Amino acid sequence: xxxxxxxxxxxxxxxxxxxxxxxxxxxxxxxxxxxxxxxxxxxxxxxxxxxxxxxxxxxxxxxxxxxxxxxxxxxxxxxxxxxxxxxxxxxxxxxxxxxxxxxxxxxxxxxxxxx
Amino acid sequence: xxxxxxxxxxxxxxxxxxxxxxxxxxxxxxxxxxxxxxxxxxxxxxxxxxxxxxxxxxxxxxxxxxxxxxxxxxxxxxxxxxxxxxxxxxxxxxxxxxxxxxxxxxxxxxxxx
Numbered sequence: 001x002x003x004x005x006x007x008x009x010x011x012x013x014x015x016x017x018x019x020x021x022x023x024x025x026x027x028x029x030x031x032x033x034x035x036x037x038x039x040x041x042x043x044x045x046x047x048x049x050x051x052x053x054x055x056x057x058x059x060x061x062x063x064x065x066x067x068x069x070x071x072x073x074x075x076x077x078x079x080x081x082x083x084x085x086x087x088x089x090x091x092x093x094x095x096x097x098x099x100x101x102x103x104x105x106x107x108x109x110x111x112x113x114x115x
Numbered sequence: 116x117x118x119x120x121x122x123x124x125x126x127x128x129x130x131x132x133x134x135x136x137x138x139x140x141x142x143x144x145x146x147x148x149x150x151x152x153x154x155x156x157x158x159x160x161x162x163x164x165x166x167x168x169x170x171x172x173x174x175x176x177x178x179x180x181x182x183x184x185x186x187x188x189x190x191x192x193x194x195x196x197x198x199x200x201x202x203x204x205x206x207x208x209x210x211x212x213x214x215x216x217x218x219x220x221x222x223x224x225x226x227x228x
Contacts, residue, residue, distance in 0.1 A: 004158060035218070042119075043159075043204060043218035056214045091159060100208050100216050101147065101166075106159035 002026045006092050006107035013082055013114055021077045021110045025094030031104075032075045033095075034067065036060070036088040043091065049075065082114045117142045117209045121219030128195055128226050136190040136222045138179075138205035146207040148172075148181050148188040149216070153202045162190075162203070195226045 095104035163172030168183035
């Protein structure tokens with residue numbers, strides 16, 4: 001079965017440091033997403049990416065966040081200067097040409113802990 | 116705005132018990148509704164979906180019916196197994212062409228032998 005892979009599974013970082021969360025989506029997918037879940041809260045949309053650009057982003061996705069698809073396979077989320085409240089589980093997802101109306105696949109998540 | 120409210124967990128059931136996890140939604144348009152499941156150590160997986168009112172999604176013995184009159188999409192299974200232990204997420208897309216999947220908080224189910 002196709003699989004979205006996220007690395008690392010757990011990242012601990014000091015407040016103010018930059019982190020890059022990595023995702024390898026399904027190879028022929030066109031839509032890419034980042035979501036996060038703060039412990040005990042809802043899974044929240046961060047950003048969607050299509051055709052090499054951001055197609056939609058939430059209020060959470062401020063100037064501290066950026067996404068890239070640097071080499072046609074990886075899809076990365078960068079947080080420039082982490083805050084304690086960025087501690088969460090971050091999920092990457094990818095979907096085919098129909099977006100969410102086709103089957104989308106999620107990665108297993110990266111748990112980010114900011115100390 | 117568009118949102119999903121899910122019953123809080125955790126839920127603990129004995130094997131072969133009947134499962135219901137409640138989910139209600141708020142949407143301005145005509146949403147599509149989903150249930151995702153996350154098994155320990157794995158990513159979120161689509162369990163089932165329904166795209167219009169009165170549709171029933173089903174998979175692996177789980178069912179959910181899209182009820183517009185009660186704005187609900189409750190997940191049910193007649194006889195749970197230990198292997199069903201996971202976190203279940205209700206979600207919606209606001210309407211055709213929408214690009215944002217709204218999730219509930221998730222409900223952790225533990226099935227004991």
